[in-house]
Amino acid sequence: xxxxxxxxxxxxxxxxxxxxxxxxxxxxxxxxxxxxxxxxxxxxxxxxxxxxxxxxxxxxxxxxxxxxxxxxxxxxxxxxxxxxxxxxxxxxxxxxxxxxxxxxxxxxxxxxxxxxxxxxxxxxxxxxxxxxxxxxxxxxxxxxxxxxxxxxxxxxxxxxxxxxxxxxxxxxxxxxxxxxxxxxxxxxxxxxxxxxxxxxxxxxxxxxxxxxxxxxxxxxxxxxxxxxxxxxxxxxxxxxxxxxxxxxxxxxxxxxxxxxxxxxxxxxxxxxxxxxxxxxxxxxxxxxxxxxxxxxxxxxxxxx
Ligand code: 3HC
Numbered sequence: 001x002x003x004x005x006x007x008x009x010x011x012x013x014x015x016x017x018x019x020x021x022x023x024x025x026x027x028x029x030x031x032x033x034x035x036x037x038x039x040x041x042x043x044x045x046x047x048x049x050x051x052x053x054x055x056x057x058x059x060x061x062x063x064x065x066x067x068x069x070x071x072x073x074x075x076x077x078x079x080x081x082x083x084x085x086x087x088x089x090x091x092x093x094x095x096x097x098x099x100x101x102x103x104x105x106x107x108x109x110x111x112x113x114x115x116x117x118x119x120x121x122x123x124x125x126x127x128x129x130x131x132x133x134x135x136x137x138x139x140x141x142x143x144x145x146x147x148x149x150x151x152x153x154x155x156x157x158x159x160x161x162x163x164x165x166x167x168x169x170x171x172x173x174x175x176x177x178x179x180x181x182x183x184x185x186x187x188x189x190x191x192x193x194x195x196x197x198x199x200x201x202x203x204x205x206x207x208x209x210x211x212x213x214x215x216x217x218x219x220x221x222x223x224x225x226x227x228x229x230x231x232x233x234x235x236x237x238x239x240x241x242x243x244x245x246x247x248x249x250x251x252x253x254x255x256x257x258x259x260x261x262x263x264x265x266x267x268x269x270x271x272x273x274x275x276x277x278x279x280x281x282x283x284x285x286x287x288x289x290x291x292x293x294x295x296x297x298x299x300x301x302x303x304x
Contacts, residue, residue: 023054
């Protein structure tokens with residue numbers, strides 16, 4: 001099975017096994033999307049408790065989708081059965097046709113993961129990264145298959161968001177981009193090809209500075225969290241207020257993206273200190289029960 005076919009020959013029909021690295025917010029959401037599309041999914045994280053948490057989140061989410069009649073209970077049960085949570089990297093990737101990496105948004109962590117991955121992944125496997133901002137070219141150069149490497153960037157929550165950015169690195173070949181776009185379509189997503197591998201790509205280049213500016217407005221005492229959110233939600237027409245969105249995405253994720261954009265693109269992207277404070281206090285948003293809003297009681301009504 002390891003050398004079934006050349007990567008360049010791989011077509012969508014050949015893709016059966018998908019490995020998602022990372023079982024956090026994005027990882028478990030992507031694993032869920034892939035399982036709903038009928039793929040055999042292995043979801044890997046470095047600790048048993050992380051994969052178990054991610055698995056439970058998938059179970060919760062599938063239950064919600066069934067409750068809201070977006071899918072049937074049978075579809076939910078079948079999707080869950082297709083997901084195998086794992087800690088051992090070798091068993092997680094031994095059959096992988098496509099790997100979707102969704103580990104923390106830190107260059108050093110991702111580089112280490114790719115180095116280790118290269119040891120165990122079959123030759124034909126296509127590598128993709130769900131990075132929110134980091135250079136696809138730099139990440140691809142850690143591997144021995146930079147031409148079969150691209151960005152596959154989902155949005156939070158993956159199961160509800162239609163868009164996927166498919167990002168070309170400096171070495172990515174067209175066959176890989178075509179395959180990953182078709183893969184996104186097979187998951188009922190709308191892929192958008194991002195030709196230039198620039199920090200934050202397209203969506204986060206627009207969205208993350210918006211969240212940062214919202215934080216600066218509050219930091220400078222010009223408006224409250226509630227005022228900013230009601231304006232961004234009801235006047236500008238975003239589905240969520242800027243702070244609600246930061247809590248949804250994870251304040252740490254937004255902060256890491258900003259740090260990188262600041263480093264690569266300049267001072268206009270300087271992270272607001274309140275983001276640093278929230279990250280240090282581990283008030284990261286919905287996933288920790290508290291961010292700009294309090295979620296402990298299951299509600300998001302009280303701005304902090
Ligand atoms: N799975 C299943 N159900 C979920 C869910 C999930 N992952 N997340 C939330 N839900 C449930 C809620 O619990 C709620 O259920 P309840 O009514 O029983 O409490 C229900 O979905 C809400 O869904 P609705 O359709 O009624 O509500 P909305 O119409 O508000 O839709 C939304 C929810 C689709 C999340 C919408 O608010 C939205 O589009 N928000 C914007 C999100 C966004 O912009 N994401 C991109 C962020 S940027 C990013 O991710 C990039 C990264 O790199 C930083």
